[in-house]
Every structure is written in structure tokens, then in C-alpha cells.
Amino acid sequence: MTxxxxxxxxxxxxxEVLTPAEIQRLHTATLDIIESTGIRFPSKRALDIWEAxxxxxxxxxxxVKVPGQIIEDALKLAPPRYVLAARNPNQDLPLDGNHVFxxxxxxxxxxxxxxxxxxxxxxxxxxADIARIGDALEEIAFHWVAVSAQDYPVYTRGLHELRAIWxxxxxxxxxxxxxxxxxxxxxxxxxxxxAGGKDALKVRPILSIMQCTAPPLGQDGGSxxxxxxxxxxxxPVGFMTMAACLTTGPATLAGTLVVGNAEVxxxxxxxxxxxxxxxxxxxxxxxxxxxxxxxxxxxxxxxxLFGAAQNKLADFYNIPLSMGSFATGAKEPNWHAGVENSLxxxxxSLVMSDMLLGVGLLHGSxxxxxxxxxxxxxxxxxxxxxxxGIAVDDETLAxxxxxxxxxxxxxxxxxHTLKHMxxxxxxxxxxxxxxxxxxxxxxxxxxxxxxxxxxxxxxxxPELLDDSMSLELKRIIASAEKG
Amino acid sequence: xxxxxxxxxxxxxxxxxxxxxxxxxDPLDAINKGFVNGVNYVGDQFSCGNMFLPELVMAGEAxxxxxxxxxxxxxxxxxxxxxxxxxxxxTVEGDIHEIGKTLVGTMLSATGFEVFDLGVDVPVMKxxxxxxxxxxxxxxxxxxxxxxxVHQKDVIEALEDMGMRANVKVMVGGAPVTQEWxxxxxxxxxxxxxxxxxxxxxxxxxV
Numbered sequence: 085m086t087x088x089x090x091x092x093x094x095x096x097x098x099x100e101v102l103t104p105a106e107i108q109r110l111h112t113a114t115l116d117i118i119e120s121t122g123i124r125f126p127s128k129r130a131l132d133i134w135e136a137x138x139x140x141x142x143x144x145x146x147x148v149k150v151p152g153q154i155i156e157d158a159l160k161l162a163p164p165r166y167v168l169a170a171r172n173p174n175q176d177l178p179l180d181g182n183h184v185f186x187x188x189x190x191x192x193x194x195x196x197x198x199x200x201x202x203x204x205x206x207x208x209x210x211x212a213d214i215a216r217i218g219d220a221l222e223e224i225a226f227h228w229v230a231v232s233a234q235d236y237p238v239y240t241r242g243l244h245e246l247r248a249i250w251x252x253x254x255x256x257x258x259x260x261x262x263x264x265x266x267x268x269x270x271x272x273x274x275x276x277x278x279a280g281g282k283d284a285l286k287v288r289p290i291l292s293i294m295q296c297t298a299p300p301l302g303q304d305g306g307s308x309x310x311x312x313x314x315x316x317x318x319x320p321v322g323f324m325t326m327a328a329c330l331t332t333g334p335a336t337l338a339g340t341l342v343v344g345n346a347e348v349x350x351x352x353x354x355x356x357x358x359x360x361x362x363x364x365x366x367x368x369x370x371x372x373x374x375x376x377x378x379x380x381x382x383x384x385x386x387x388x389l390f391g392a393a394q395n396k397l398a399d400f401y402n403i404p405l406s407m408g409s410f411a412t413g414a415k416e417p418n419w420h421a422g423v424e425n426s427l428x429x430x431x432x433s434l435v436m437s438d439m440l441l442g443v444g445l446l447h448g449s450x451x452x453x454x455x456x457x458x459x460x461x462x463x464x465x466x467x468x469x470x471x472x473g474i475a476v477d478d479e480t481l482a483x484x485x486x487x488x489x490x491x492x493x494x495x496x497x498x499x500h501t502l503k504h505m506x507x508x509x510x511x512x513x514x515x516x517x518x519x520x521x522x523x524x525x526x527x528x529x530x531x532x533x534x535x536x537x538x539x540x541x542x543x544x545x546p547e548l549l550d551d552s553m554s555l556e557l558k559r560i561i562a563s564a565e566k567g
Numbered sequence: 568x569x570x571x572x573x574x575x576x577x578x579x580x581x582x583x584x585x586x587x588x589x590x591x592x593d594p595l596d597a598i599n600k601g602f603v604n605g606v607n608y609v610g611d612q613f614s615c616g617n618m619f620l621p622e623l624v625m626a627g628e629a630x631x632x633x634x635x636x637x638x639x640x641x642x643x644x645x646x647x648x649x650x651x652x653x654x655x656x657x658t659v660e661g662d663i664h665e666i667g668k669t670l671v672g673t674m675l676s677a678t679g680f681e682v683f684d685l686g687v688d689v690p691v692m693k694x695x696x697x698x699x700x701x702x703x704x705x706x707x708x709x710x711x712x713x714x715x716x717v718h719q720k721d722v723i724e725a726l727e728d729m730g731m732r733a734n735v736k737v738m739v740g741g742a743p744v745t746q747e748w749x750x751x752x753x754x755x756x757x758x759x760x761x762x763x764x765x766x767x768x769x770x771x772x773x774v
Contacts, residue, residue, distance in 0.1 A: 126663070193713055193743040205747055232713040232743070241714060263714060298663055305663075330621065331666055375619040377760035378670055380742070450742065 089175055089255075090222040090465070092184035092433055096473025099434040101392040107400050110338065114345040115152035117301070122149040123350045124298070126305035129312060130354055137357045146305075150350065158353035164402040166363040168226060168320060169288035171278060172254035172547060177225055179365070179404035179438045184471075185225035186464050188218055188457070189411055189442030191261045192231040195452040198538060203451060206231035210452065211248035214444070217454070217537055219253035220544040223461035226256040228294075228442050231452050242267050243561045246274060246291070250557070251549045258406070258439075260294040260324075268293070268310035270564050272317040277556050278549070286318030293319055294367055294406060297347035299327035308351065315355045315362040322406050323351040324367030329386055331373040337386060337393075344370050345397055352403070365438070366398035369408025382413040382448040383424030391432035398437075407437035410460050411449045417456040417530050421446065426463050433467050440464070458533035462513050469509045480504075512536070568597065568633070572605025575625025577632040584636035594637040595646055602633045606677055613762075623762070624670070627677030651679040651774045652704035655697045657689035659708050659722070662715035664741070670761040671707060671740065678765040680705075691718060695725045698735055704772055707738040707764070716743050720752040736771040740764060 102110070125131055126146040135141045137158075139150040168177040177185050195206045198213065210231050218224040229245045236244040242262040249257050262268050271291065272282075279285035293314035295307035303323075311321045325344035327333040333340030352364050372386035373379060381387065391409050398405035409429040414420035432440055443460035446453050474480075485500040495501050513529030515522055522528075549557075568587070571580040580602065587597040609626040612618040634648070641647060654675050658668045665687050672684045683701055685693065698706050706726065710716040719739045726732040738756040739749060749757040756771050758764040 191713070194745060194747075205745070205751075234713060238714040238717050263712065302663075306661075331670075335621075373620075375621075376613075376616075377762060378620045378667075379760050448742070450745075 087175075087220060087222055089177070089185070089225045090468060091177075091186075091225060092436070092468050092471045093182050095434075095436060095471040096475075097434055097471055098436075099392055099431070101389065101431075101435065102396045107396055110341055110345060110397065111400060113342045114349060115155060117342060117346045118150050118155060118350050119152055120149065121301065122147040123346060124148075124302035125308060125350075125354070126303070127308040130303070130305075130308045133354060133358050148350070150353070154357075155349060155353045158356040159349060159401050159403075161356040161360040162352065162364045162401070162403050163361060166320065166404075168256040168258075168292055169279075169290050170226075170254055170256045171250070171290055171549075173288075175225075175255050177256055177439075181399070181404075181436065181438070183438065184433050184436055184440060185438065186223050186440045186461070187226040187258065187406075187442045188214060188224065188228050188230045189445035189449055190228035190230050192445045192450050192452045193234070194450060195231055196454070198454050198534070198541065201534075205234055206452065207235040208233035208244055208248055211245050212252050213541055214452065214454075214457070215249040215252040216544060216546055217457065217540045219255060219546040220540045221458075221461055223464045224255065224443070226258055226439065227253060228258055229261040230442075230444060232261065237565070240267070240270075240561050240564050243270050243274065243564070246271055247554070247557045247561065250274075250278060251554055252546050254547045256290060256292070258292040258294050260296070262293065262310050263295075263304070264306040265309040265313055266564070268313035270560055272313060272319065273560050274557050275319070276317075277560065278553060282317065289319045289363070291319055292365075293321045295321070295323050295351075297323050297325045297327075297344075297351060299325055299332035299347060300343045301346060303347065303351055308354070311351070311355060312358055315359040315364075318362070320363040320365060321355055322365035322367040323348050324369060324406070324408070326369050326371070326380075326408075328370060328380065329372035330375070331378050333370070337389060340370060340372075341390070341393060341397070344368060349401065352401075365404040365406050366394070366401065367406040367408075368394040369411065369441070370394065380413070380448045382411045383420075383428065387424070388427045388431040391428050391437070392435050395432065395435040395437045399435075404438035406439040406441060407432045408441045409433075409437070410441065410443055410463075411445060412456075413448050415447050415451075417446070417453055417459060417533075421456060422459075422463075425460055426466075429460075429463055430467050430470070433471055454537035455530045455533040458536050459513050459529060462511060462529075462533075466509065466511075568601030569603075569605035569608065572602050572626050572629045572633070573608050575622060575629050577625075577629045580629040580633040581636050584633040588637070588640050594640045594644070595648065597637055598634065598648060602630055606630050620762075623677070624673050627673045630677055650681045651769065652772045653681045653683065653701050654705040654707055654768065655683045655685065655694060655701065655703040656707045657685040657694055657709070658687040659710045659715050659718035660688060660690050661718065662710050662712055663687045664709070664711035667711075667741065667761065668709035671709070671764045674761040674765040675707075675768055678769065680765075680768060691721045691725050694722050695729055695731070698726070699729070699731060703735055705736045705738055705768055707740070707768070710739070710741040710744065713743045716741065716748065719744075719754065723752055723754060736768075738764065738767060738771070 444457035
């Protein structure tokens with residue numbers, strides 16, 4: 085059975101974290117940096133494209149300085165709306181500015197084992213198991229490669245990870261773990277196989293590609309080359325900046341927004357110059373580094389503000405956003421994780437970020453926790469409910485019902501109550517039991533979340549990939565391993 | 568002198584170093600009785616939470632500026648600063664992520680190590696050759712990607728093949744690096760952040 089997908093839509097809440105004048109100022113400052121300071125593109129193909137399009141290219145430093153007009157014109161070629169296709173069309177995701185879809189986080193390197201709870205190195209089976217559980221959860225709309233398949237050789241690891249997801253879920257897959265041209269070509273070939281050919285893939289891109297920039301003001305050459313291969317095949321591609329206050333960006337939020345924005349829009353413009361009309365998305369996971377260690381924090385008030393600001397920028401450029409919310413710095417599913425993941429996701433949802441990343445990882449996107457995955461889904465559900473706001477009309481004012489009950493009565497036995505009670509949120513992982521019940525058992529949401537994950541893994545039967553198709557994917561990967 | 572380090576004023580530190588040479592002060596005294604006090608003060612303040620990483624980095628850079636001025640004078644007098652050890656540092660082949668590696672370099676120099684920073688995307692054999700050339704006590708490698716992290720292992724194997732492993736401690740770092748990975752590839756030390764890295768380096772050499 086195909087699961088339906090839960091998304092935030094038609095919100096009643098909104099937030100103006102930046103005024104239009106402030107957004108314009110950030111944009112102008114960004115163009116200034118791209119034109120005067122430049123961005124490093126260590127990719128021959130990228131430098132050739134820039135040169136052909138009138139940018140100033142320094143082949144020694146790989147730094148490109150681009151007049152603002154070229155960037156602005158290129159960004160106008162990007163489609164404002166498009167659909168992320170799923171293997172099952174009922175699970176397609178319209179990126180139309182009126183939906184917030186949730187995905188898993190990526191790409192972790194360790195897993196808290198679902199049975200033993202012991203922390204260990206991540207492997208291929210984990211990618212498969214997480215995809216299978218994500219397939220069953222209505223909150224999960226699309227997959228990232230949640231953890232690294234470290235039991236497979238580096239050379240084809242990213243491809244085996246994709247196979248694991250496709251074999252276990254019908255939902256859209258966005259890979260963030262393909263870093264070079266060679267692997268990107270093979271990933272496209274695998275996606276074409278499933279979609280029914282290269283043309284079919286263009287119409288229904290079941291795969292999208294996310295690449296990280298290399299802050300400050302740089303790109304990774306292999307990532308840019310991989311993105312160009314994806315764009316050529318018609319896949320949606322996006323660039324994510326993780327420029328962070330103090331280390332890879334200025335201590336101030338506005339300055340760090342400019343650094344990140346310069347990285348993202350320069351790379352996005354490159355894609356449009358190379359392949360006009362390519363569906364692109366803005367991606368960001370900006371934060372402030374820790375004042376003491378300089379480490380990535382994955383949370384804190386700066387993180388939450390970035391979460392709200394970034395979609396304003398993406399809206400300004402009229403392209404969808406894939407936003408890094410969740411991704412707590414907490415070491416285990418605890419208070420720290422709850423606060424960070426709730427607030428970061430709430431802020432990113434208030435501005436209607438099209439895609440939210442991502443559930444399940446702890447310690448700054450390094451350690452996978454099944455309990456955290458399920459609890460993150462609950463956070464999303466709570467925010468989903470909050471975003472609906474308060475409806476005020478005759479039916480919801482319920483004046484007749486109030487009159488009926490009158491002073492001192494109660495509303496429990498009213499028909500109106502029966503009709504509307506299921507609109508009230510029912511938590512799965514909040515402990516609302518009497519105190520003595522808790523005292524006796526001493527269990528909590530973490531135990532129940534883990535139990536639910538185990539149940540899903542044991543019982544959920546996804547719509548499997550056709551055997552012959554699975555074989556074909558393996559053949560494609562094997563051909564690369566021989567070559 | 569100590570104040571210029573505490574304030575993170577590299578130019579001021581270099582200027583004071585020049586003045587000390589002009590005044591005939593022994594450069595070793597200028598370092599050990601002057602500038603180093605600033606580094607120690609910043610270190611102490613950092614430990615008790617009154618100063619932060621940017622102040623530590625700026626103090627480290629000011630110290631470097633002062634030492635750079637004093638070094639020719641040291642050589643002229645035939646003396647040498649006692650260093651804690653030699654570290655060859657890099658981000659591994661195929662990986663261009665620089666900031667964490669550079670931060671570790673700054674912290675190691677500020678702590679008193681001689682650091683040879685080879686930059687990013689450094690081929691395995693280049694690391695090994697540099698370690699041999701300078702007689703490194705420590706090889707320290709960073710990687711941000713699980714796909715490039717494997718080169719940390721390659722360097723360790725190359726050090727073994729060249730018969731150098733017994734004389735060199737290996738430190739690894741980077742977001743995907745874990746204690747288990749350290750064990751698996753047979754490295755000697757690991758830290759999640761730059762300050763910890765300086766501590767680990769001292770422990771490894773017993774200094």
C-alpha cells in the first residue's frame with residue numbers, strides 16, 4: 085500500500101524575518117562580492133562556461149568574478165515551480181511555494197543500532213533500513229542518504245547507497261553523497277533505468293542532486309562537475325551553503341548570509357548558463373560555530389534565524405529551498421535535541437521552506453538514531469498542526485454549543501465535540517500518563533519511538549523494486565567497479 | 568610584548584620584536600620572557616571561559632609574527648628556540664576542506680610545535696616524503712568526507728611501507744572521523760576540535 089505524504093500547506097502563520105529592503109540589500113551586497121572578490125570554481129568545465137558567458141576567469145586561482153547582471157539574468161532562467169517525482173506518482177512532491185516537505189538528514193557515519201542501541205560504524209544495510217522506515221512514515225516525503233554505506237568501496241559507495249534507497253522505498257530521493265562526474269553519470273544511468281529511459285527521467289525526475297559549496301566563497305570542483313551532469317540529464321540540482329558565523333563567515337548573521345548567498349547563487353547561475361531552464365533549488369544549513377571550539381553547532385538562536393531568513397532569499401530568487409533544520413548538535417535524543425530541532429524546524433516552516441532536512445541524526449549530522457527519527461517526525465507533526473493556525477467561522481465559534489452547555493456544564497458529550505475532537509493533536513511520544521504509571525515504568529518517548537521504528541522495520545513491506553531492475557542497477561554499478 | 572599577543576595585534580608584536588633586536592635584547596629572552604607570557608595568559612583565560620577561539624587564533628598569529636621577526640636573529644646568534652616537536656599537517660588527497668586543518672595548525676604552533684602545513688588535496692606520498700625530509704614527530708591529517716577519509720589509512724600504510732611508522736605519531740581529524748575509525752586504521756590520536764588536537768599532540772610526544 086502506498087503511504088500518503090503529510091506536508092504543511094495553506095499556512096495561517098507567517099513571519100517577516102527580513103524586510104523587502106533588507107533582502108534587496110543582502111542581494112546587492114552578494115552581487116558586489118561575486119563581482120569584486122569572486123568565487124572559486126576549481127572545475128575546468130565550470131571555468132570554461134563562465135568564460136564563454138563573459139565572466140572574468142583566473143585560471144591560476146580558479147577564481148571567477150562575475151558581473152551582477154550575468155548572475156541576475158541567469159537566475160531568471162530557473163523555473164519557479166516544478167515537481168520532484170517519486171517512483172510512485174501518488175507520492176510526487178510539488179515544489180510550488182505552498183508545501184513544506186520533510187526528508188531525512190544525511191550523511192551520518194555512525195548508527196545507534198536499532199536492536200542493541202550500541203553506537204557503531206554505519207553500513208549499507210542501515211541505508212536500506214532507514215529508507216524502509218522512511219517509506220512507511222507519512223511525515224517523510226523524500227529521502228536523503230541518511231548514513232554512509234562504509235562497507236562498500238569509496239569508488240561506488242554513493243551508487244550503492246542510491247540502490248539501497250530505491251530498493252526499499254517508492255519516495256523521491258535526493259542524494260547528497262555523489263561528489264564527482266563519474267559517479268554522477270552512473271547515478272543518472274541508474275535513475276534512467278527506473279524512470280524508463282533518459283527522456284522519461286527528464287519528465288519525471290525521481291532523483292535530485294544536492295551538492296555542498298566550500299565556504300567561504302568557494303565550490304568543490306567534483307561537486308560542481310557532478311551537478312552539471314545532473315542538470316544535463318534534467319535532474320533538479322541544488323547547492324547548499326553551510327557557511328557558519330566565526331569560521332567560514334563573519335561573526336555577524338548578515339555577513340554570513342552574504343557569504344553563503346554568494347556561493348549558492350553563483351553556482352546556481354552556472355547551472356542555468358550551462359543548461360537553461362534546469363530545475364534548481366537553493367539549499368542552506370547555516371549556523372554559528374561554537375565560540376570555544378569553533379565546531380559546527382547545528383543549533384542555537386543564530387541557526388533558527390538563518391532557518392527563517394534563507395527561504396526569504398530563495399523566494400527572492402523565485403526558486404525552491406531545501407533547508408537544513410533539525411540536525412541537532414545533541415549527543416543523544418534529549419532536551420538539547422528537542423529544543424534545537426523544534427525551534428529550527430518551526431522557524432524554517434514559518435517561512436514555508438519547500439524541503440526540510442532532516443530527521444534522525446545527532447551530534448551535528450554524524451550519529452543516526454531511530455528514536456530521534458521518529459521523535460523528529462512528531463516535531464514536524466506538531467508544527468504541521470500549529471501552522472494551520474486558528475480557524476474562525478460560525479462552525480468553529482460554536483456559539484450554539486456554548487449556549488447549550490451554559491455555565492458550569494461540560495463539552496464532552498456534545499455532537500460538535502465528536503465532530504471536531506480528532507482535530508486535536510494526539511502525541512505519540514509525549515508522556516501524558518498519570519505520574520504513578522510513569523514512576524512504575526520509568527520509560528518515555530524515546531523508548532516508544534524506538535519501539536515504533538522496530539515495529540515498522542519488522543512489518544512494513546514497501547513496494548519493492550522490480551527484480552530485473554534491481555539486477556540492472558547492480559550491473560551498472562558493477563560495470564564501474566570493473567572499469 | 569605580552570600585551571601585543573593578548574590583544575592579538577600581529578603588527579604591534581612584529582614592531583616590538585624589531586625594537587627588541589635594535590635594543591640588543593637576546594631574541595630567546597624576547598620570546599620566553601616576553602611574548603610567551605601573552606600566549607600563556609590567553610590560554611589560561613580561554614580555559615576558564617573568559618576568552619574565546621577567535622582571541623586564541625589572533626594571539627597565535629601575533630606570536631607567529633613576532634617569532635618570524637626574531638628568527639633571523641636567532642640563526643645569526645646560532646641559537647634555536649626549543650620546540651615541542653615537528654608536525655607535518657595536511658588535508659588528504661581529493662579533499663579541499665581547509666578551515667579545520669588550518670585551525671589545528673594555528674593551535675599547534677601557538678602551543679610550541681613547528682608546523683609544516685602542506686595545504687589541501689595532498690597526495691599520500693607527498694605527506695610521507697615531507698615527513699621524512701623534516702624528520703617529523705607527528706603527521707596530522709584532516710578529511711571531511713567519508714570517501715576521502717580512507718586516504719588517512721593510505722598514509723599510515725605508506726609510512727609503514729617506508730619503515731617510518733615507528734618514529735612518527737599519526738593524528739587524524741575531520742567531521743566523519745571517530746574513535747572507532749582511529750582504531751581501525753591504527754592511528755595514534757584524534758580530536759574533534761583544534762584545541763583538543765594541541766593537547767593530544769603533547770600527550771603523544773609526552774611533552
